[in-house]
Amino acid sequence: MIEFNRVTVTYDGAAEPALRDVSFTVPEGELALVVGRTGSGKSTLLRAINGLVPHFTGGTLAGRVLVNGRDTKDYRPRDLADVVGIVGQDPMAGFVTDTVEDELAYSMESLGVPPDVMRRRVEETLDLLGLADVRDRPLTALSGGQRQRTAIGAALTSHPAVLVLDEPTSALDPQAAEEVLAALQRLVHDLGVTVVMAEHRLERVIQYADRVIEISGAVSTGLPADLMVTAPVAPPVVELGRLAGWSPLPLSVRDARRAAGVLRERLGDHRPAPRVAVIGEELARCNDLVVSYGSVPALRGVSVALRAGEVVALMGRNGAGKSTLLNALVGLVQPRSGSVVAAGIDPRRTKPKQLIKAVGLVPQEPADLLYAPTVAEECAGADSDFHVTPGRCRALLERLAPDIDDEMHPRDLSEGQRLCLALAVVLCGAPPLLLLDEPTRGLDYGAKRRLVEILRELAADGHAVVLSTHDVEMVAEVATRVLVLADGELVSDGDTATVIAGSPAFAPQVAKILAPLPFLTVGEVATALERAS
Amino acid sequence: MRAVHHLTLPRALHPGAWWLWALGLAVAASRTRNPVLLVLILAVAGFVVAARRSDAPWANSYLAFLKLGLVVIGVRIVLQALLSTRSQGNTLLFTLPQIPLPDWASGVKLGGEVSAEAVVTALYDGGQLAVMLCCIGAANALASPRRLLKSLPGALYEMGVACVVALTFAPQLVTDARRIRGARRLRGRTRGSFRTTAMPVLEGALDRSVELAAAMDSRGYGRTAHVPRRQRRITGASVLLGLLGIMLGVYSLLTDAMAFPVAAGALAFGVLLATGAMAVGRQRVTRTRYRPDPWALPEWLVIGSGAVAAATLIVAAARGVEGLVLPGPLVVPPVPLLPVLGILIGLAPAVAAPPLIRRRELVPA
Numbered sequence: 001m002i003e004f005n006r007v008t009v010t011y012d013g014a015a016e017p018a019l020r021d022v023s024f025t026v027p028e029g030e031l032a033l034v035v036g037r038t039g040s041g042k043s044t045l046l047r048a049i050n051g052l053v054p055h056f057t058g059g060t061l062a063g064r065v066l067v068n069g070r071d072t073k074d075y076r077p078r079d080l081a082d083v084v085g086i087v088g089q090d091p092m093a094g095f096v097t098d099t100v101e102d103e104l105a106y107s108m109e110s111l112g113v114p115p116d117v118m119r120r121r122v123e124e125t126l127d128l129l130g131l132a133d134v135r136d137r138p139l140t141a142l143s144g145g146q147r148q149r150t151a152i153g154a155a156l157t158s159h160p161a162v163l164v165l166d167e168p169t170s171a172l173d174p175q176a177a178e179e180v181l182a183a184l185q186r187l188v189h190d191l192g193v194t195v196v197m198a199e200h201r202l203e204r205v206i207q208y209a210d211r212v213i214e215i216s217g218a219v220s221t222g223l224p225a226d227l228m229v230t231a232p233v234a235p236p237v238v239e240l241g242r243l244a245g246w247s248p249l250p251l252s253v254r255d256a257r258r259a260a261g262v263l264r265e266r267l268g269d270h271r272p273a274p275r276v277a278v279i280g281e282e283l284a285r286c287n288d289l290v291v292s293y294g295s296v297p298a299l300r301g302v303s304v305a306l307r308a309g310e311v312v313a314l315m316g317r318n319g320a321g322k323s324t325l326l327n328a329l330v331g332l333v334q335p336r337s338g339s340v341v342a343a344g345i346d347p348r349r350t351k352p353k354q355l356i357k358a359v360g361l362v363p364q365e366p367a368d369l370l371y372a373p374t375v376a377e378e379c380a381g382a383d384s385d386f387h388v389t390p391g392r393c394r395a396l397l398e399r400l401a402p403d404i405d406d407e408m409h410p411r412d413l414s415e416g417q418r419l420c421l422a423l424a425v426v427l428c429g430a431p432p433l434l435l436l437d438e439p440t441r442g443l444d445y446g447a448k449r450r451l452v453e454i455l456r457e458l459a460a461d462g463h464a465v466v467l468s469t470h471d472v473e474m475v476a477e478v479a480t481r482v483l484v485l486a487d488g489e490l491v492s493d494g495d496t497a498t499v500i501a502g503s504p505a506f507a508p509q510v511a512k513i514l515a516p517l518p519f520l521t522v523g524e525v526a527t528a529l530e531r532a533s
Numbered sequence: 534m535r536a537v538h539h540l541t542l543p544r545a546l547h548p549g550a551w552w553l554w555a556l557g558l559a560v561a562a563s564r565t566r567n568p569v570l571l572v573l574i575l576a577v578a579g580f581v582v583a584a585r586r587s588d589a590p591w592a593n594s595y596l597a598f599l600k601l602g603l604v605v606i607g608v609r610i611v612l613q614a615l616l617s618t619r620s621q622g623n624t625l626l627f628t629l630p631q632i633p634l635p636d637w638a639s640g641v642k643l644g645g646e647v648s649a650e651a652v653v654t655a656l657y658d659g660g661q662l663a664v665m666l667c668c669i670g671a672a673n674a675l676a677s678p679r680r681l682l683k684s685l686p687g688a689l690y691e692m693g694v695a696c697v698v699a700l701t702f703a704p705q706l707v708t709d710a711r712r713i714r715g716a717r718r719l720r721g722r723t724r725g726s727f728r729t730t731a732m733p734v735l736e737g738a739l740d741r742s743v744e745l746a747a748a749m750d751s752r753g754y755g756r757t758a759h760v761p762r763r764q765r766r767i768t769g770a771s772v773l774l775g776l777l778g779i780m781l782g783v784y785s786l787l788t789d790a791m792a793f794p795v796a797a798g799a800l801a802f803g804v805l806l807a808t809g810a811m812a813v814g815r816q817r818v819t820r821t822r823y824r825p826d827p828w829a830l831p832e833w834l835v836i837g838s839g840a841v842a843a844a845t846l847i848v849a850a851a852r853g854v855e856g857l858v859l860p861g862p863l864v865v866p867p868v869p870l871l872p873v874l875g876i877l878i879g880l881a882p883a884v885a886a887p888p889l890i891r892r893r894e895l896v897p898a
Contacts (some may be wrong), residue, residue: 047747050751052747052750052751055750056746056747056750076750077747077750077751078750078751078752078753078754078755078756079756080751081751081752081753081756082753084751085751086748086751088744088747088748090744093741093744093745093748094744094745094747094748095748096694096697096745096748096749096752096754097679098677098679101823101824102683102823105823105824106752107752107753108821108823109820109821109822109823110752110753110754110755110756110820111753111756112756112819112820112821113821114821115821115822115823115824115825118821118823119823119824122823136890138589138590140590141590154752155752158752158753327715330718330719331718332715332718332719351723352717352718352719352720352721352722352723353721353723355718355721356719356720356721360719361719363712363716363719365712365716367733367736367737368712368713368715368716368733369716369719369720370733371728371729371732371733382720385720385721385722386721411736411740425720426719429721
């Protein structure tokens with residue numbers, strides 16, 4: 001169905017090609033997963049499938065890309081619209097109309113599908129993706145998962161043979177990600193659509209993949225189970241399988257659970273060492289905090305105290321009030337009532353210069369923090385903003401994401417790289433209270449591991465870290481305490497093991513596999529096994 | 534009777550009907566400065582909006598336009614008070630400190646005595662403009678401009694999409710600017726410069742438009758049947774010329790800038806040219822339309838009521854019916870019967886337009 005034949009893509013003005021000598025085929029009806037480091041060219045590869053690269057982006061494409069027998073050299077993206085449906089990273093950015101139904105019909109209108117066929121297909125797609133209840137809603141009033149499903153539906157109604165998705169679950173909470181993946185699963189199984197998908201969160205998707213296309217310098221393809229045996233980065237279920245020596249390697253929690261009996265016996269009475277945070281003085285406190293946007297309440301009476309040495313994970317659905325709580329802690333939103341004290345000051349009444357010495361926030365949209373035209377200037381600017389020794393920001397960036405070109409414009413970086421740059425900017429001030437709003441969106445496993453190390457160091461140095469995230473594996477690795485928000489209220493607050501291990505949505509893979517044993521990460525299991533033998 | 538002709542079967546009214554109705558009220562407002570009639574038009578528009586608006590985000594625009602109207606009135610009164618001379622009347626209201634101006638500006642006066650006549654005239658003039666704005670606001674609230682653009686003729690489709698995209702981007706820019714101003718605090722910077730505020734906003738907007746363009750391209754936007762270039766240019770030129778004719782005609786009809794026959798001729802010529810060109814241009818377009826809004830009895834009734842309101846006041850103004858123009862600023866405004874009745878007919882859509890479809894979850898099972 002899709003054939004890449006010695007494809008090399010070079011963007012205008014770039015010294016290095018974005019993709020080098022890529023050859024692979026994806027047969028009809030398969031779900032192919034594209035994996036690779038952040039900035040390795042995954043998006044370029046996906047966009048080459050429908051000819052956006054090079055017709056839309058410019059640059060040169062050497063070699064040949066064939067989709068359903070059509071050469072993208074001769075067909076523009078709009079002429080491939082009946083064969084390839086594409087869903088970008090941010091579904092909101094690709095919406096053309098303003099209600100769900102109109103959005104679903106848009107591609108068909110462009111293709112000139114007769115009205116009665118259109119009407120039928122829209123109804124079918126609404127049912128297929130579970131969108132019938134929201135069919136006449138404005139797109140802005142949808143939840144994250146509904147938006148993503150609408151975007152998928154909009155690409156599907158023209159009955160393309162190939163569906164291309166760029167990180168379809170990275171911005172979604174675990175429940176919404178489940179919805180989207182279940183919908184995709186149905187498409188592949190029932191309709192025989194060929195799906196090509198890029199995703200960093202392997203733990204969510206690897207079990208559904210028929211084939212993995214790995215970009216790391218060269219491009220290799222293979223069956224997921226084969227590639228995972230040697231892959232340098234792998235989801236926890238695979239790492240646990242490797243540690244326990246299971247063969248064949250399980251890719252899903254269910255398969256691993258069936259193999260886990262022996263491991264549970266080997267672990268016997270051994271329990272993970274309790275996470276001891278060296279908890280110091282109180283750094284921040286919210287008292288009965290109420291925030292609303294217009295008439296919509298975002299937080300209803302949240303009281304919480306944060307202490308030095310803690311790494312607190314803030315979890316909950318999209319729209320539960322996580323970002324609002326973080327913004328209130330740096331004084332970006334005006335509370336309607338209640339008080340906020342962060343590092344001894346009221347963030348609303350403090351000058352920015354004093355404020356950043358007390359609290360630092362990496363916002364959800366990391367690009368908001370970046371002004372300079374090059375990475376090097378951005379780092380130099382951050383050093384002078386935070387009054388630290390020149391070169392500190394650049395060194396932090398090098399640690400988070402190695403080999404970023406100094407002369408690049410921050411907006412030309414990949415989403416993950418841009419986040420690393422914003423993280424480096426804020427981390428170089430090393431404020432006592434550090435807040436991170438969804439710091440793992442678009443980060444690969446390597447960058448995530450380095451971020452975990454840095455956060456642990458900061459906590460050990462007596463900083464308090466709060467991160468809002470949907471990434472349960474990250475929470476299991478780094479958090480000492482978890483807060484769960486729902487509908488603007490605090491519904492649980494406790495140490496990591498108690499809060500996430502028991503929850504069906506928030507439990508990490510290791511906890512699901514080894515339940516009822518209270519292990520959360522592969523590292524904990526490895527330590528316990530060492531002690532057992 | 535076909536389902537679309539029912540007045541009570543819930544469905545969304547054709548956006549064009551709402552806009553024409555609102556335009557009718559606006560034309561009616563343009564013919565009078567009698568505050569009683571102006572307030573009546575405002576109330577009619579407000580009542581229909583309250584009766585038939587949806588709960589979509591754009592449905593609040595009537596209120597927004599109402600506020601804008603108050604600002605217009607306020608600005609007008611302040612300027613008039615600052616610049617007023619005694620030419621309009623002698624009833625002294627109060628005296629502002631006068632700012633002496635150099636000799637060459639001898640005709641102009643800043644501050645000084647403010648007469649009641651000047652202020653009241655400004656109030657009525659500003660009120661007329663504000664009411665016309667509110668009519669546009671009512672149309673906005675009842676049918677988003679996006680929906681209106683959706684029913685544009687095929688030949689204008691691409692232009693329509695460009696407008697739609699621009700319409701979405703303006704409010705987005707405001708939210709972006711607010712967010713970026715907040716983020717500046719996080720870098721410890723107090724003052725913003727062009728580089729730290731405008732640049733990120735513009736870059737963000739550019740990124741988004743590129744993203745949207747890519748999405749539209751991959752979804753088949755701009756797929757066209759082949760038409761010779763010469764023909765394409767001729768159609769394009771005649772559409773523009775036709776629109777120009779329509780604009781001239783409407784403008785001079787509303788303002789009496791040209792003699793009636795000339796203006797009407799320009800309008801007719803424009804309409805003819807534009808429709809002809811669009812019919813030819815349609816060949817190029819291979820698009821189809823999903824669930825086009827029907828045009829049936831309710832639509833006719835709605836635009837009919839708007840037209841009656843407009844026609845009553847146009848005819849009354851042309852015939853010199855008393856009460857449309859006040860004899861002086863400080864008299865009690867009269868209540869002319871015929872125009873009042875005409876405007877009240879504008880209320881018809883509150884009943885004639887089908888009610889909205891209720892959200893599914895609100896309907897009892």
